[in-house]
Amino acid sequence: MASTPQRQIKRFGFGRIVEHQANALAFIMLVITGLSQRFHEYAVSHWIIKTLGGVDDVRIIHRWSGVLFITLIAAHIAVGVFGVIKKRWPASMMVNMNDFQNAMENMRYYFGITNHPALCDRYDYKQKFEYWGVIAGGFLMIATGLILWFPVDVARLLPGELIPAAKAAHSNEALLAFLVIVTWHIYNSIFSPEVFPLDTAIFTGNISRERMVHEHPRELARLENLPVEEIVKHHHAAPADKGSRTGEGA
């Protein structure tokens, strides 16, 4: 397959690419300046804080990175809602029953019960999980972050205990987000054998047709106006033979 030139399919527009890069920047800044405070016992945290000019400066950087993140998420929602309603974009990130079915199918595939992975649409269930994780976690981080930024005003309206609670949630959620990104996201976009050494889609905006067949066959079928079975037929024929061999082992 590598011998034939790959047909590239447009996946992301310029706006999405910039958005991802800006989000990545905000996330990295927030993680560096935030987790170094959470893990203040470690020498590396001290080094980071000192290098960035002391804890006061670190907090200022953290807050402005937070402002960037808030802006991005607000813009994203505004653009998303506007696009879906006015320009009739398909609401492709919405979670539906197919996603749960796809997850189950993939499980069966992983355990060798079926010989092909789930047939996913534009965004597969893993991507939706990550997307909604970012949205939900982002809202939690923004809310708790603002409580910590303006504790006096919060305590004027709400009980004071909310402030340490916000700190606990902010710091724990941050750790969770960080761990999910460094394991799941980095695996899926760098180390996964299907994309290694790097999934370039978010940088070039293009994806190979071969990957589309494998990862987003339903979207490809729609694009090429073919039934999805036709799209995946050739692709799954070869592994199916080998699959019988593994079937013996299992």
Added chain:
Amino acid sequence: MSERKQVLLGLMVVFLAAVTAPWMSWSAEQGLPEEAQTCLGCHGERGLAFTFQNGERLDVYIDGTKFKASMHQSLACSACHAEFSAQAHPERSFRSREQYSAKASTVCRQCHSDDQLKKSPVHATLMAKENKAPVCTGCHNPHTVTSIAGSRTFVSETEHCLRCHQHAMGITLRNGDKVSLKVDAAALAGSVHAKLGCFDCHFGFSSSQHPKRNFNTPRDFSIAQAEACRRCHFDKYTKTLESIHYAILSQGNLKAPVCTDCHGSHTVVQARADKLKSSKRCGRCHQEIFKTYTESVHGTALVQEHNTDVPICADCHTAHSIQGAHTQDYRDKVPEICGQCHGNATLMKKYGLSPGEVNSYLQDFHGVTLKLYRGQKNGDETAASRKAIATCVDCHGIHDITKTTGPTTNLVKSRLMKRCQKCHPGATDDFPDAWLSHYEPSLRNAPLVYLINLTYKVFIPFMLIGLILQILLHVWRYAVNR
């Protein structure tokens, strides 16, 4: 019989005694002139005393062993006590001990000429005094006097000096102040320096040197003399060089304490041996603060219950390198200082306190900020530009530290409120609740915080293990398919 003849006679007796010595019985008197042995027959027994007309009593016991070791061992008693001999023991009478001593001193001059005596600076100083002729026996016990050769003139330096300095004596300084030079021999013997000689601290003085010195004021003398301490206590001395006391002293404030002001001079004791005394010593200058301290939870326990677990001034301020307490640097150290005791589990258990309270502060926002501030001190010298972080003393008090339970609870609470508002203007009544008052979050205290932490404690590993399993499955499937 002339006095000279008496001496000769005495010498003859000594000669005889020396010859006959080997045949004498074993006793303290062995080897002494025969006459001396006879006298010691009575005067070698303790308890004999002579009563003067004024009622003063003179112990007439002579220690035979010491006499034998003395320079005068070869002399017969009658060499000095002219009217007495083995046969004669006249009844005599003196007005007072002083009169007797003065008379006795003339006997010494029979052998020790004034010119010879004046060679010693001590003697010269004493003999220069017009109104008072020195009395030899005041310093030198004639029955125990030893040879100058080999510097064994006296039993010890201390004894040598105390011969004079144990008596009421003094000098007038240039400003007219009279300073006592009397040394309390008993206190000296009880001090930690009992084994030192006088000259170890009083440089320039020795058994043959007694330079004349004078000072403008008693304070000048104390400050100069305190310099002597560093010869042995150099570590402590260098520490004092960093102290605020030394700083204000070098600025010319002579009231600033030097070693001897806290430790005493001849009565020097370990300053910490008595905690109450030690804190009182600070209170001599810091009176207001000391009073406040004695009313605090720590001070009350010290003063009223003699509880030595409580901190005294030096425990928080240190003893020698005392810093100015208003510096940022010192403020930053507060949690560490309190933690010396309040982080000690056994000690806190004794008083029903929690040892985790210091840590609950250190792990909280303010504690972490403070720690990070301290950590970046080297890189960021502009400490003044940073915010002052609330520490233990802001709520619990400084010298007026109070209990957090009982009638003073509200005092601590009001301090907390005030402290919050200092950095968080506009903080309302609910705001201090943001601080969990050292409570570890639990279902009873701060349940929301507790539940959030618990949720994540379960959720983070659950999520992570799930994702990693997914990844492993994915990799495995891919490997199988190849």
